[in-house]
Amino acid sequence: MTDTVASITSMIIEKLLANPKVPRDITGDSKIVEDLAFDSLAVMNFVMEIEDELDVSVPLDRLADIRTISDLAVCLAALKADGHTS
Amino acid sequence: MTDIFAKYAGLKTAAAGLTAHSPRNPFGVVIDYPVSATVGLIEGRETLLFGTNNYLGLSQSTAAAEAAIETVRREGVGTTGSRIANGTYSLHRRLEARLAEVFRRRHCMIFSTGYQANLGAISALAGKDDVLLLDADSHASIYDASRLGYAQVIRFRHNDPADLDRRLSRLKDHQGAKLVVVEGIYSMTGNVAPMREFAEVKKKHGAYLLADEAHSFGVLGENGRGVAERDGCEEDVDFVVGTFSKSLGTVGGYCVSNLDGLELIRLCSRPYMFTASLPPEIIASTLAALDEMQARPELRKQLYANAEQLNRGLHALGLNTSAHVSPVVAVTLETIEQALAFWNRLLDLGVYVNLSLPPATPDQRPLLRCSVMAVHTSEEIDKTLAVFAQAKQEILG
Numbered sequence: 001m002t003d004t005v006a007s008i009t010s011m012i013i014e015k016l017l018a019n020p021k022v023p024r025d026i027t028g029d030s031k032i033v034e035d036l037a038f039d040s041l042a043v044m045n046f047v048m049e050i051e052d053e054l055d056v057s058v059p060l061d062r063l064a065d066i067r068t069i070s071d072l073a074v075c076l077a078a079l080k081a082d083g084h085t086s
Numbered sequence: 087m088t089d090i091f092a093k094y095a096g097l098k099t100a101a102a103g104l105t106a107h108s109p110r111n112p113f114g115v116v117i118d119y120p121v122s123a124t125v126g127l128i129e130g131r132e133t134l135l136f137g138t139n140n141y142l143g144l145s146q147s148t149a150a151a152e153a154a155i156e157t158v159r160r161e162g163v164g165t166t167g168s169r170i171a172n173g174t175y176s177l178h179r180r181l182e183a184r185l186a187e188v189f190r191r192r193h194c195m196i197f198s199t200g201y202q203a204n205l206g207a208i209s210a211l212a213g214k215d216d217v218l219l220l221d222a223d224s225h226a227s228i229y230d231a232s233r234l235g236y237a238q239v240i241r242f243r244h245n246d247p248a249d250l251d252r253r254l255s256r257l258k259d260h261q262g263a264k265l266v267v268v269e270g271i272y273s274m275t276g277n278v279a280p281m282r283e284f285a286e287v288k289k290k291h292g293a294y295l296l297a298d299e300a301h302s303f304g305v306l307g308e309n310g311r312g313v314a315e316r317d318g319c320e321e322d323v324d325f326v327v328g329t330f331s332k333s334l335g336t337v338g339g340y341c342v343s344n345l346d347g348l349e350l351i352r353l354c355s356r357p358y359m360f361t362a363s364l365p366p367e368i369i370a371s372t373l374a375a376l377d378e379m380q381a382r383p384e385l386r387k388q389l390y391a392n393a394e395q396l397n398r399g400l401h402a403l404g405l406n407t408s409a410h411v412s413p414v415v416a417v418t419l420e421t422i423e424q425a426l427a428f429w430n431r432l433l434d435l436g437v438y439v440n441l442s443l444p445p446a447t448p449d450q451r452p453l454l455r456c457s458v459m460a461v462h463t464s465e466e467i468d469k470t471l472a473v474f475a476q477a478k479q480e481i482l483g
Contacts, residue, residue, distance in 0.1 A: 058240075
């Protein structure tokens with residue numbers, strides 16, 4: 001497995017910073033909804049971009065537990081390690 | 087005591103912001119009464135209705151009204167019971183048989199609303215070991231169905247069969263059933279699903295396909311059966327869900343299928359079992375509307391001609407509209423302030439359309455959702471286009 005939580009976190013931050021509306025000082029601990037002002041639809045659409053990058057699909061119920069960028073990275077790393085979506 | 091409404095503080099602020107910048111509440115419009123299918127009395131003025139789902143104008147069908155009156159006198163105003171208890175009259179069975187015949191399917195279940203049809207069919211079909219694959223722009227009833235059931239839920243990119251293909255490929259070792267859900271015409275944008283391509287993908291992966299033809303039934307296809315009929319792939323669409331509250335002008339929903347298992351859903355679908363069935367007069371008027379829809383195919387032809395006139399006209403004004411010609415035309419604007427001002431000005435000038443704001447829109451931008459009817463006259467469409475031109479000039483410059 002080459003995708004670690006740290007490398008996925010970096011990739012997520014890089015993708016987020018491509019959006020000029022996202023604050024410049026985000027870290028793994030940044031809260032996606034509160035700190036980035038994403039609504040639920042924006043979160044789902046952003047996750048879709050990351051899914052393509054990592055070739056995984058994130059079931060919607062897993063998103064409910066995700067608060068921070070690191071939480072998302074942990075979820076994606078676990079899905080990637082499983083090799084499937086469940 | 088914790089304020090039970092505290093969690094809606096953000097919503098309260100947003101709603102207050104909207105009404106502060108608007109002479110009227112955009113989500114509180116009252117139509118005093120419909121003068122005809124295309125004209126309603128709003129704020130005491132006759133207003134052209136270009137924001138309904140009454141595609142064939144059948145909400146004002148005389149035959150449907152007469153059928154309802156006769157039935158309500160004979161059978162009363164309601165059933166007071168669920169379909170699995172005292173809420174199934176012979177009329178309910180008759181409508182199910184009639185719809186099965188129209189769709190050329192063996193089975194049909196009717197629900198009390200179109201929302202409940204999606205809720206009831208999808209939540210019961212996709213169980214806890216299954217995977218539900220939803221188009222990203224799916225209607226709220228489809229998302230809500232995914233929350234009522236226990237299946238794993240995966241979104242794929244809107245109208246993108248290649249993305250669905252990738253996501254089904256990732257599930258190749260998953261043992262559960264896979265149910266793909268798409269809509270024929272998308273209610274907010276008027277986008278039309280590439281149904282044949284979706285059907286090919288679902289066959290390749292051994293998945294099931296459910297098409298919500300709520301906005302396309304009575305509108306597309308040689309016989310009005312929707313996008314699947316138009317694309318010649320009805321056999322590959324396992325379940326069709328739809329509603330009576332669009333082209334048929336009444337209220338209620340249905341699911342049709344050739345799969346015998348659909349009958350089992352009657353015994354496990356909570357939105358089917360635990361709600362009152364449709365009142366008999368609604369069933370009777372729906373049957374009459376269905377007869378009228380089939381007897382007057384010219385309505386569909388006129389609807390398409392009207393859709394072309396409205397689409398072309400809005401496009402010619404330089405407004406941002408979809409490339410699809412469908413009875414739903416969305417004008418996309420950049421800011422909520424623009425959309426609010428535009429929508430208010432249209433209403434001041436005598437045209438009602440739907441205002442749709444993010445996050446209820448697909449791409450975070452506000453929409454003016456316009457819809458056309460078969461019974462709009464060419465003059466009414468021209469007048470609306472002129473009003474759009476004036477509002478555009480005043481608001482956007």
